Amino acid sequence: MSVRYRDASASDLRPHVLVLGGTGEARALAARLANDGAYRVTTSLAGRLAAPLLPVGDVRSGSFGGPDGLAAYLCTECVVAVIDATHPFAAAISSNARQACDACRIPLAVLERRTWTELPGDHWHRVADGGAAAIAARALGSRIFLTIGRQGLAPFASVTDRWFLIRCIDAPATALPPQHELMLARGPFALDAEITTLRAFAIDVLVTKASGGDATAAKLIAARACGIPVVVIDRPPASDAGTLNHIDDVVAWLTTMLPASHEVFR
Numbered sequence: 001m002s003v004r005y006r007d008a009s010a011s012d013l014r015p016h017v018l019v020l021g022g023t024g025e026a027r028a029l030a031a032r033l034a035n036d037g038a039y040r041v042t043t044s045l046a047g048r049l050a051a052p053l054l055p056v057g058d059v060r061s062g063s064f065g066g067p068d069g070l071a072a073y074l075c076t077e078c079v080v081a082v083i084d085a086t087h088p089f090a091a092a093i094s095s096n097a098r099q100a101c102d103a104c105r106i107p108l109a110v111l112e113r114r115t116w117t118e119l120p121g122d123h124w125h126r127v128a129d130g131g132a133a134a135i136a137a138r139a140l141g142s143r144i145f146l147t148i149g150r151q152g153l154a155p156f157a158s159v160t161d162r163w164f165l166i167r168c169i170d171a172p173a174t175a176l177p178p179q180h181e182l183m184l185a186r187g188p189f190a191l192d193a194e195i196t197t198l199r200a201f202a203i204d205v206l207v208t209k210a211s212g213g214d215a216t217a218a219k220l221i222a223a224r225a226c227g228i229p230v231v232v233i234d235r236p237p238a239s240d241a242g243t244l245n246h247i248d249d250v251v252a253w254l255t256t257m258l259p260a261s262h263e264v265f266r
């Protein structure tokens with residue numbers, strides 16, 4: 001069941017662009033496009049968070065029902081272009097977007113934040129998935145800081161002989177390791193605060209996804225400063241749709257793909 005937070009569709013005749021969101025980049029893109037004013041923009045959220053940060057413009061929330069459901073939405077809502085600005089680990093919705101856009105012959109661009117790179121002084125252990133991360137973290141330390149969100153905690157639930165600090169926005173609904181403390185918090189996080197957290201909880205290993213971007217990068221600098229190893233879960237394979245790294249590139253792409261509304265309706 002989807003929810004519409006804001007919707008001005010009835011009176012808006014501009015070309016309709018769908019932003020698949022749930023990230024800071026998607027909110028920044030929606031704000032930029034709203035400011036430009038050339039397109040009607042709807043951002044789609046998965047609807048997982050109790051109190052999501054809402055982007056500017058129209059917002060709908062909730063699953064589409066797979067690629068077919070998304071294709072039906074694109075058709076019903078007369079969407080003329082889709083920007084996949086979801087998190088790099090949100091592989092299912094990105095795959096759905098590619099399939100639905102192919103089926104509907106609607107142009108798709110992917111706005112993907114650049115990944116992080118290991119720098120001198122870092123001690124990274126790159127792994128393919130959460131299961132490998134749990135094994136690596138257990139081998140590296142005894143007080144483990146999990147910063148992978150509340151999804152994907154299952155592989156850590158069976159680690160009974162280590163203590164965990166688990167940071168996420170909303171409380172996890174899945175099983176957790178027996179020895180843990182929950183820290184409910186939403187980024188961005190400042191470097192000073194990250195160092196304080198590492199020291200206050202005597203953390204000796206950090207676990208992160210290779211999410212990239214600025215909002216949560218301070219934990220990596222903090223780990224470097226404190227000499228703490230980091231287990232980095234690699235991203236799932238990237239989409240083969242046109243990948244753009246900057247909002248300016250998306251605006252330029254839209255301009256080449258779609259005429260602006262004043263050109264359509266003058």
Ligand code: NAP
Nearest residue numbers: 021022044045046063064065066086087089090091092093
């Ligand atoms: P996912 O595994 O790719 O998606 C699972 C299902 O959730 C999709 O098949 C789709 O359901 C629905 N869905 C996901 N994103 C949606 C969106 N923006 N609008 C409408 N439906 C959506 O995604 P996820 O990893 O669970 O992430 C969910 C959302 O949280 C994403 O929007 C993502 O940008 C954001 N997020 C994810 C992470 C992360 O680490 N994974 C971190 C920060 C933010 P149907 O197939 O039924 O349509």
